[in-house]
Amino acid sequence: MTAPATNREPLRPGSPPRPACRSCGAAPLAAVLSLGTTPLANALRADNDRAAPEATFPLDLAVCPHCALVQITAEVPPDDLFRDYVYFSSFSETMLRHAAELAMSVTRAENLGPESLVVEAASNDGYLLKNYAAAGVRVLGIEPARNVARVAIERHAVPTRTEFFGHEYAARLVSEGVRADVFHAHNVLAHVPDLNGFVAGIRALLKPTGVAVIEAPYVKDMLDHCEFDTIYHEHLCYFSLTALDRCFRRHGLAVRDVARVPIHGGTLRLFAAPAESVTAPSRPVADLLAEEAAWGVGTLAPYQAFAGRVAEIKRGLRALLGDLKASGKRIAAYGASAKGSTLLNFCGIGSETLDFVVDRSTVKQGKYTPGTRLKIHAPDKLLEEMPEYTLLLTWNFADEILRQQAEYQRRGGRFILPVPLPRVA
Numbered sequence: 001m002t003a004p005a006t007n008r009e010p011l012r013p014g015s016p017p018r019p020a021c022r023s024c025g026a027a028p029l030a031a032v033l034s035l036g037t038t039p040l041a042n043a044l045r046a047d048n049d050r051a052a053p054e055a056t057f058p059l060d061l062a063v064c065p066h067c068a069l070v071q072i073t074a075e076v077p078p079d080d081l082f083r084d085y086v087y088f089s090s091f092s093e094t095m096l097r098h099a100a101e102l103a104m105s106v107t108r109a110e111n112l113g114p115e116s117l118v119v120e121a122a123s124n125d126g127y128l129l130k131n132y133a134a135a136g137v138r139v140l141g142i143e144p145a146r147n148v149a150r151v152a153i154e155r156h157a158v159p160t161r162t163e164f165f166g167h168e169y170a171a172r173l174v175s176e177g178v179r180a181d182v183f184h185a186h187n188v189l190a191h192v193p194d195l196n197g198f199v200a201g202i203r204a205l206l207k208p209t210g211v212a213v214i215e216a217p218y219v220k221d222m223l224d225h226c227e228f229d230t231i232y233h234e235h236l237c238y239f240s241l242t243a244l245d246r247c248f249r250r251h252g253l254a255v256r257d258v259a260r261v262p263i264h265g266g267t268l269r270l271f272a273a274p275a276e277s278v279t280a281p282s283r284p285v286a287d288l289l290a291e292e293a294a295w296g297v298g299t300l301a302p303y304q305a306f307a308g309r310v311a312e313i314k315r316g317l318r319a320l321l322g323d324l325k326a327s328g329k330r331i332a333a334y335g336a337s338a339k340g341s342t343l344l345n346f347c348g349i350g351s352e353t354l355d356f357v358v359d360r361s362t363v364k365q366g367k368y369t370p371g372t373r374l375k376i377h378a379p380d381k382l383l384e385e386m387p388e389y390t391l392l393l394t395w396n397f398a399d400e401i402l403r404q405q406a407e408y409q410r411r412g413g414r415f416i417l418p419v420p421l422p423r424v425a
Contacts, residue, residue, distance in 0.1 A: 022195050022237060023247045026066035029073065030300055033228070033307040035059040038345045040076065041232035041338035044367040044376070054370060057233055059342070061303075067246045068298040070219050070238035072231065075193055078144070078164060094400045096127060098263050103131035106213060110182055112137045119173075119180040119205065121165035121198075122188035125151040126158030129184075133158060140178065142169070166194055170201030180205050183212040187264070190216055190235045199251045203274065212253070212272045216244075220295070221266020223302055225420040228310045228346075229339035229393075230265065241268060241285070242292045254278035258285050265396045309420075314347050317422040321353050321391070330387035333357045334401060334415070336364045336376045340393030343418060345371040354391065358382055360404075382408045389424070391416045398425075 020027040039054040058074045112118070118132045123141030125148050132139050133156075141160035143149040152158040163169050165188075183202055192198045202212050219238040222230055231238070245255050254275040261267050296302050324331060333340065336359040344350065350372040357369055358379045367376050382390060382405065390408070392398060392415045402415065402425070409415070415425040 021064035021067060021069055022071055022193070023069045023243060024064065024067040024250075026064055029062035029071070030065055030303075031060065031062050032070070032300075032303040033061040033231075033310060035061070035228070035231060035342065035346045038232075038342065039370040041234065041341035041370065043370045044336065044364060045370065045373060046367060050368045050373050056371075059231065059233065059346075061231060061238075063300065063303050064243075065298060065300075067243055068240055068292075069243040069247075070240070070303070072233070072236055074233065075236065076233045078191075078193060092397060092400070094263070094397050099128040100131050102213070103128060103135070106182055107132065107135055107137060110211060112181060114138070116181040117179070118182045118184065119178070120184035120186070122185065122191070123152060123158070123160060124148055126153075126156035126160065128186065129158045130156040164192075165201055166192070166197040167200040167204060168197070170204040174204055178205070179207045179210070181207055181210050183210065184214075185212065186215040187217070189214060190237045190239065193236060195237065195247065196251065199247055199253065202272070203252045206274060208274055208277060210273065211256075212270075214244075214270045214272060215261070215263070215267050216270075217264050218260060218266045218268045219243075219297075220292070221260075223306045225265060226306065226309045226313055227265050227339075227419055228306075228313070229343040229419065232338050232342045234338065239268060240292050240297045241270075241288045242297045244268070244270060245285075245289065248272055249275070252276075255281060255285050257282040258288055260288075263396075313419060313422060317343075317347055317418050318349070320416065320422045320424075321349065324389055325353055329389055330355055330385070331389045331391060331416075332382060332385070332387040333374070333391040333393050334379070334382075334405075335359055335392065335394030335397075336361070336367075336369055337394045339396070341370050341372075343393060344369065349391075350374065355385070355387055356381060357393075358390075379405070382413065383411070386411060386413060388412070389414050389416055391418065392425070393418070395419060 037056045038059050039056050060073045062073050063070045114136050117138045119140045120129055121142045123143045129139040129141050141158050142163055142165045143160050144164045146162050149160040149162045152160040216239045219240045252275050253272045255270050255272050256278045257271040259269045261269050331354055333354050336357050357374045357376045358381050359376050364376050365378050395417050417425055
């Protein structure tokens with residue numbers, strides 16, 4: 001996720017397409033789906049920058065037949081994506097509630113106290129760690145985005161280092177005497193180019209009795225609900241338990257428990273620990289591994305079926321919006337999100353169809369969406385303009401947004417949900 005080009009150096013070219021798997025190194029990868037060549041999903045444009053050319057990169061999905069890891073084939077330098085970030089977790093009530101409940105649960109389960117240390121990689125604005133700190137547990141955030149880390153430190157008093165986490169940085173922390181009782185990694189494992197280095201870093205930083213709590217969008221939910229818009233250049237990998245289990249085992253970690261949680265359209269929550277401390281995986285781990293083998297996690301068929309459904313959504317959504325515009329209806333969009341950028345650019349939906357975009361994040365308001373260059377306004381714009389329809393790009397927070405927009409709906413406004421099939425809510 002990048003700042004407007006006027007505030008930073010030009011984007012560097014991405015790496016050539018990967019010939020081998022990011023996890024196990026096997027080759028070749030099997031192609032699954034191409035979403036075309038798109039701009040970076042969070043490269044919002046400033047007003048004085050909106051007409052400037054945008055860097056674009058191939059967005060192609062593949063699967064490793066050897067270890068079952070689903071991944072994109074292009075790679076954008078992390079500094080271009082994460083040093084100046086526009087996503088702040090605290091703007092979502094759903095995320096805040098999710099974080100508070102998780103911190104309470106882990107504190108109890110692991111008997112954490114004042115001598116314990118909880119470390120989080122990609123800790124964002126401290127939305128999770130502040131809950132541990134409030135309970136008297138020591139915390140340390142590791143967040144590469146300087147602007148976001150500043151908020152964690154200044155607003156939430158969460159000690160935060162502006163670094164990329166990996167094996168090298170974990171070794172530096174260990175040399176300083178830092179070892180974690182609990183290590184959190186939420187919606188970050190998919191973002192790291194050096195997957196093996198990140199997992200090795202977890203193993204190095206954990207105490208012998210420590211546990212890593214990891215959340216990542218679940219590839220089966222992406223397939224089942226056709227959540228193709230979760231594919232963008234920040235998300236290098238799309239995980240099954242099978243792929244994660246194989247990667248973790250190579251680095252001395254074992255998945256001791258797993259759960260599926262609904263956040264972000266379907267997420268895996270893993271509890272991993274040093275392998276020598278895990279005598280046997282839990283029943284949920286064994287069951288989910290067997291379930292994945294049954295639906296063909298390491299075969300091409302489920303991914304090819306997914307690609308076919310993506311093409312159907314594109315046709316259906318364009319037809320629905322086209323019919324509404326032809327009948328004189330006004331259409332806005334809610335959510336200047338990364339997934340929204342993928343959807344709009346892949347489907348070819350821009351200012352010819354949408355009048356404007358609204359988003360609750362004050363960081364995004366006043367800027368323009370990448371590729372489509374639609375101006376982003378505060379949500380109040382919906383009541384001011386009363387477009388008949390609003391395309392809900394942040395469908396993963398649908399319940400929260402529909403609740404917040406009750407007045408818009410009371411006045412006759414209707415929302416369009418794009419996945420798993422385009423429909424009017």
